Amino acid sequence: MPLPVTYADVAAAAKHLEGAAHRTPVLISTTANEMTGAQVFFKAENLQRMGAFKFRGAYNAIAKLSPEQRKRGVLAFSSGNHAQAIALSARLAGIAAVIVMPSDAPPLKLAATRGYGAEVITYDRMKEDREALAKKISDERGMTMIPPFDHPDVIAGQGTAAKELIEDAGPLDYLFVCLGGGGLTSGCAIAAHELAPNCKVIGVEPEAGNDVQQSFRKGEIVKIPVPVTIADGAQTQAPGLLTFAIIRELVSDIVTVSDPQLIEAMRFFVSRMKIVVEPTGCLAAAAVFNRLADIKGKRVGVIISGGNVDPAALGRWLA
């Protein structure tokens, strides 16, 4: 069965993103190399617009809308980076966006999403079903719903992160990717498969939320309860149909890291590399720092997926 997204889609997404997304830097750290025995290249998507790789997929999906769809605008439900990515991308495209968020979402996130110009519609998490609400709004207004990961244009957009990394760092033996719903991992696997065919792609999940690892091992989608982890961007209960089809085919392994390992990585990023990385964004790095694969002497890519962490929470983790 052909995969639902090809490298040509990733390359086309890269064209759409030119001049819109930042080409984020690839960072290296002698200390990280000494710690791991490998040569590590960090793709700093925390320095991407709105602070996460999510901008890539959202912007690409919006760029591919028809004129008719653009007139009616887009809709997303998310309390995380996807919300802000859609809000910002819609603003840049000059189209309307509605974001459905729980009424008890952090005020900072509600404000940030509104700050990007989106209409925020809140719902009561205890009483209302967000998907039904989103569908109702989408039906009433004719808005196009853009899902956070299980969408070909979103996956293709996320893959541009690995494309840039390999172009800038050169060939890799390993590529570690933060893994939630699988949009970033599947997109990056497609790019790596084309640009560095011998590169092993490893998805990294939080220990408590290993839905993709379980699915990967079983060969079919496994759904788990909402995981409890500080990696709030990886609290998915199951991979998507499209992302899982790609991951099965192109990913070498899925490993997990614990919350304390994420905090340790976050502290390393602040104290040694001077960058702010959210817990979810530390997944791939934590696997490398704890040498969860045979990386000695190897050229290893790491995607740092985002940096949107509440400063007060970061302060507590650093204290």
Next chain:
Amino acid sequence: MPLPVTYADVAAAAKHLEGAAHRTPVLISTTANEMTGAQVFFKAENLQRMGAFKFRGAYNAIAKLSPEQRKRGVLAFSSGNHAQAIALSARLAGIAAVIVMPSDAPPLKLAATRGYGAEVITYDRMKEDREALAKKISDERGMTMIPPFDHPDVIAGQGTAAKELIEDAGPLDYLFVCLGGGGLTSGCAIAAHELAPNCKVIGVEPEAGNDVQQSFRKGEIVKIPVPVTIADGAQTQAPGLLTFAIIRELVSDIVTVSDPQLIEAMRFFVSRMKIVVEPTGCLAAAAVFNRLADIKGKRVGVIISGGNVDPAALGRWLA
């Protein structure tokens, strides 16, 4: 009178630094542009090796030693970024380094400097004179003393930061530089004068430590008591002879910012730009965020000088 450092020296330093220093990224932020009404280009020297621009000058000064001087090694007295810059540069050059530090320096800094392979000699701040001690060691061992800022090779090395910024960002109308002893400001002024002749260079000091501003206005070096400010890299009491000669000639103005303005800038960097910047490293940005010059509609360069802040202290500032 010809200036003690020329653009040719900066260009030569750039050659020495090739492959040794990181070419740090130039970051942009839509939010920062909206806040200031300008187009701001941040040169992220916090992402430089050992976390600060100081590596540039230290490495260049060591690269220019004679074979005889290399055999005997180098010496520096500093409890800050210069210490680590000399320690790391000496290790890379394969030569001995002695760093003279106060015995009550933060254990983290003592450890980091030793970690880079330098011999650390401590002294009692209350009883011993560090310059006399350093001179004694230098005389006994024949080591070359490398001062933190008032040295042509150090100044030329620091200037490469502005050279890269202008090469990557294009011509600038303004360049704001963090100002302590003046090594970075004078070096960057030389580079800007050559590469963007119409660019106004503005040095930014802490309000409490405006020794260079006073000197600049009076036209002669003014010495002040040790200033009390969180910008610990800018607690100099007077500019150097060489740095002041260059600053007088090539810098347009010197402005100051308060400690609360530095903290505000630090929080902006963490929450919006996802980078860790030490208080001293926020000087130039704080001046821009508070629009201390007529930057509206202008192309503005900002040097972020470093990111070496104690994570616990950072945590407190963020909380």
